[in-house]
Amino acid sequence: MKRVQYLHYGASEELRLDEVTPPDVGQGQIRVQVRAAAANPMDWKIRRGEMQLLSGFRFPRGLGHDFAGVVEAVGPGVERLKEGDEVFGVTSIRQAGAFAEYVVADETNVGLKPPSISFEQAAASAIVSVTAWNALVEKARLSAGQSVLITGCLGGVGRAAVQIAHMRGANIVGSCSASGREEALALGVGEVVDYRAFDIASYQHRFDVIFDTAGALSLSQCGAMLKRRGMSLHIVPTFAKLIGCLLPSRHHLVFGNPTQQSLAGVAEALERGQLVPAIGRIVPLSGAISAVVELERTGFPKGKLVIVPM
Incomplete structure (x- = not known):
């Protein structure tokens, strides 16, 4: 071979x-x-x-x-x-x-x-969708009406995260480049923010969940934007985040570890058209x-x- x-x-x-x-x-x-x-x-x-x-x-x-x-x-x-x-x-x-x-x-x-999904679509969905599922469904248990910030919302993991958050009924704020605004809105983002003009002070204590797929935020910045019982999730492990997330806190590192539950959830979402790579x-x-x-x-x-x- x-x-x-x-x-x-x-x-x-x-x-x-x-x-x-x-x-x-x-x-x-x-x-x-x-x-x-x-x-x-x-x-x-x-x-x-x-x-x-x-x-x-x-x-x-x-x-x-x-x-x-x-x-x-x-x-x-x-x-x-x-x-x-x-x-x-x-x-x-x-x-x-x-x-x-x-x-x-x-x-x-x-x-x-799923039989209705092509091999190309399935391969393109594997780790990015599992990572987003691990973060928002299994770790954060995101639910309808909650507010979530997803940085890098048009990236691989970010795109899957937006669709999963939308599927869960959350209110989504997403950051991306200004040129991606219309695409992000069409994907399901309720409020699109230009990452170059992101003003953290405008979002004090606003979010139940922050999913920093772009590695753009520090733990202190996330803490300022979280509600009292909110949590932040990170997939870009800087040294500061490794240390901060090891300690008992509301900040967590997330890795794309496939489980039968996450794979089955992703497969069902693909089949229903709720998750489109x-x-x-x-x-x-x-x-x-x-x-x-x-x-x-x-x-x-x-x-x-x-x-x-x-």
Whole structure:
């Protein structure tokens, strides 16, 4: 099979499209014939060696984590999924390797793909939607009538968060560039704020939940805008936030850890049309390296980069 991989942490020149043996399945794992995979900033941060303590030092190492496809083999202990199931999900940080014709993942990180949703849509929804679901549904328990601020509301996680918050009946304030105002309103944001002119003093004690997907706010800024029993959620872990969120407080770091509940919730929302991913570009596996390198250099387009191996 073909796989995008690298032999050392470092620059994009390390990436190569190689012919490799399909990976074996272990206890509790499945092997998936990949029909679509999606890129995230985490992919090149890991490749550059910025997350070595989490990603490990075993090489060659595949690139990519989000995928959708068809179960081709199951390992010992797998009970929920079977060969032929259409699925979507993520690999663990140490596994990786979704930019390939086949990928191995833990069964716990994979959910059934709704039949009405394309493989491309499912792959583009995986980690961003699970992260937003973990934050707003499982951690904050966001409910109808509550007020939520979502920074970076047109980014990958931000876009999913807006749709989930809208689905939950919350009142949404979202920050983005001024040029994205109409798009944010159409997505479901009730009040759009230009992030370059954001005045924290205007939002004193305004929000039940703050979801800082852009890493734009400090903990003290969040505290000033939260209601008495409100909480802030963060996915960009600066040193100050790591320390502040370790202490008992109303500030929390959120990671995209798939659970069967979050995957099922995302799948249902996709099927109902309440969660619609934005796909910016689709390329074949042969064009994956150049597309990922361009994306790393220029930043995300309006939508996800999706790679289609088959």
